[in-house]
Every structure is written in structure tokens, then in C-alpha cells.
Amino acid sequence: MITNSDLIDSASILVIRDNSNTGKLEVLMVRRHDDIDFAGGTYVFPGGKVDPEDLKNKVRVPGFPDGYSKLIVTAVREVFEESQLMIGDPHLINPHLDALISNEITVTDLIANNGVEKFVDYVIPFARWITPRIFPKRYDTRFFLARAPENQIAVPDDHEIVDIKWAEPLDFIRENKEILMFPTIMNLKLLGQANSVDEAVDFAKRRKIMTVEPKIVGGKRVIDPAAGYGEIDQENIHPGVKGNPR
Numbered sequence: 001m002i003t004n005s006d007l008i009d010s011a012s013i014l015v016i017r018d019n020s021n022t023g024k025l026e027v028l029m030v031r032r033h034d035d036i037d038f039a040g041g042t043y044v045f046p047g048g049k050v051d052p053e054d055l056k057n058k059v060r061v062p063g064f065p066d067g068y069s070k071l072i073v074t075a076v077r078e079v080f081e082e083s084q085l086m087i088g089d090p091h092l093i094n095p096h097l098d099a100l101i102s103n104e105i106t107v108t109d110l111i112a113n114n115g116v117e118k119f120v121d122y123v124i125p126f127a128r129w130i131t132p133r134i135f136p137k138r139y140d141t142r143f144f145l146a147r148a149p150e151n152q153i154a155v156p157d158d159h160e161i162v163d164i165k166w167a168e169p170l171d172f173i174r175e176n177k178e179i180l181m182f183p184t185i186m187n188l189k190l191l192g193q194a195n196s197v198d199e200a201v202d203f204a205k206r207r208k209i210m211t212v213e214p215k216i217v218g219g220k221r222v223i224d225p226a227a228g229y230g231e232i233d234q235e236n237i238h239p240g241v242k243g244n245p246r
Contacts (some may be wrong), residue, residue, distance in 0.1 A: 007130065009067070011075035014126060017148035017166065018197050023162040024168055025196050027188070030082050031179075041237045042179050043172075043186070045143065046085075048078040053108050059116040065209050068125045071142050072116055075123060076231065077107040079146075080165055082161045083154045087146045088119040097152070112237070122146055122191025124204045127190065128237040129183045130213040132221070143187060145204045147197055148196060155216065168192075178236050182221050185237060186229045 027045070034041040054073040061069045080086050084101055086093045088171070092114055099105045111119065123144040131138035148154075156164045165172075166223040169192035173185055194200035207228070214221040220234055 007138050008049050009071060009074075010047060010049040010139045010141045010204075011071035011078065011144065012045045012141055013075050013079050013087065013123065013144045013146050014045050014191060015079065015087070015146050015148050015154075016191070016197050016200055017165070021085060023196070025191075025194055025200060026166040027169055027172075027191060028083065028085070028148065029165045029167050029172060030156065030161045031165075033160055033162050042181055042184070043163075043176055044181070044184055046079045046082040046161075047141070048082075048144075049139070050074045051108075052076070055118045057108075060118065061120050065125055065128070067128075067140070068142050068144070072123060072144075073108065073111055074121055075144050076111070076119055080107050082157055083151055083164060084157075085152050085154050087122050087149060089122070090149065092118050093149070094151075124201060125209055126204050126207075127187055128209055128211045128222060129187075130211060132214050132216055135214055139241075141183070145191075147201070159177050173232075179238050181238050182234065183212075185232060186212075186223075189232060190229055 003118050030046050031043050076087050123146050123189040126145040127143040130140050154164045169188040210227045212223050214223050
């Protein structure tokens with residue numbers, strides 16, 4: 001049971017689509033600016049830590065594991081801020097999309113004015129990872145899964161995010177291992193069990209989420225096999241920050 005009050009709540013979304021030409025499953029990957037202390041230069045799923053404003057819009061989603069309901073706003077907001085993709089009810093979002101992009105309104109305002117309930121059906125709990133205990137700065141990250149919104153184009157914010165790619169999960173690991181952190185690799189590996197968006201959504205809805213808190217043993221990250229991730233070569237993966245191998 002997690003009792004450390006110093007954990008920083010954060011949320012991330014694996015935004016997925018089927019490639020219109022190949023039909024293969026793709027996930028949105030964003031590259032963080034090299035100068036960022038944590039995960040600088042790495043490709044990650046869009047996301048970030050909770051903002052106090054996010055918690056003002058409360059909802060309890062039946063069936064969601066612990067902590068996921070309160071982080072829906074964080075997850076949706078962070079994806080939009082980093083990629084301009086707005087997850088949620090298109091009938092609600094589309095009339096406001098230009099205003100969101102031009103910063104006339106914020107994601108937080110949109111959700112506050114319409115209720116978190118309008119966004120619940122568009123995100124699915126996928127995984128939960130906690131930074132190993134040996135490090136002073138630790139994140140409790142809930143990962144969600146979401147279909148990419150139609151008729152929207154992913155664009156990096158050119159501040160925190162300098163590049164965006166749609167990638168096939170397993171291929172992306174093979175081609176970019178040295179600029180991927182351990183949790184990113186493992187969740188790409190898990191997602192790679194699906195061949196399509198429909199398969200991935202069905203997999204996520206059926207999967208029992210186990211909290212993953214790696215232990216560092218002999219320089220390697222060790223996780224409970226029951227979490228369902230399997231083994232992976234950990235050589236030459238990105239440490240996150242110097243001396244902090246997430």
C-alpha cells in the first residue's frame with residue numbers, strides 16, 4: 001500500500017489511432033526539450049503533474065481505479081497543452097477548438113463550464129507507475145488510453161515539446177530505445193500487444209491494473225511479473241535525469 005505523502009500526482013494519455021494507409025495501430029509520442037531537467041530530450045506520452053486548478057472539477061467515475069477520477073482534468077489538459085489535441089465529446093469541443101488554440105479560453109475553463117462528465121467516456125485507465133523509492137523526487141502517474149480525436153492535428157507547443165511522432169509501439173522501441181525511459185518502453189510494449197485501436201481499447205477495459213513501483217537491483221529495474229509487462233533489455237535506455245533511472 002502506498003503511504004508516501006511526498007508522491008507527486010501526474011497523469012498521461014496514450015493517444016492512439018489506426019494508420020489510415022497501413023491500418024496499423026499508432027500512438028502519439030512527444031519529445032521533451034533537451035533543457036528540461038526531468039526527461040529532457042526523451043520521447044514520452046503527453047502528460048504532466050497535477051495543477052491545483054484541476055482538482056476543482058470533481059467527479060467520481062464508477063469502476064475507475066483509485067486516483068484516476070481526480071486526474072481526468074490533468075490528463076486532458078496536459079495533452080492539449082503539449083499537442084493541441086483535445087480529448088472529449090466532439091459536439092462540445094469542436095465549437096470551442098479555435099478559441100482553445102488561440103488561448104481565448106482554457107481547457108480548465110471549458111471543463112469547469114461543462115462538467116468533467118463530458119470527458120469521462122473518452123479516457124480509459126491503462127496503467128499506474130510510481131518512481132522507485134530510492135529517489136527523492138517521486139511521481140505517482142496514472143496512464144490513460146484515448147482514441148485520437150478526428151479532424152484534429154497534433155502540433156508541438158515548441159516550448160516543452162519540440163517534436164511529435166505517430167509511431168507503431170514496438171517499432172518505436174527498437175528505433176528509439178536510447179531516448180526512451182523505462183516506464184515509456186514498458187507501456188509501449190504493453191500497448192504493442194494490440195493490433196488496432198479497437199483491440200487496444202478492449203484490452204484496456206478488461207485489464208486489471210496493478211500499481212508498478214520498480215525496485216533497483218544491481219543497476220536493473222525489477223517489477224512484479226504479475227503486472228503483465230514481461231522482460232525487456234534495459235541496456236542503453238534513457239535514465240530520465242542523471243542518477244535517477246525511472
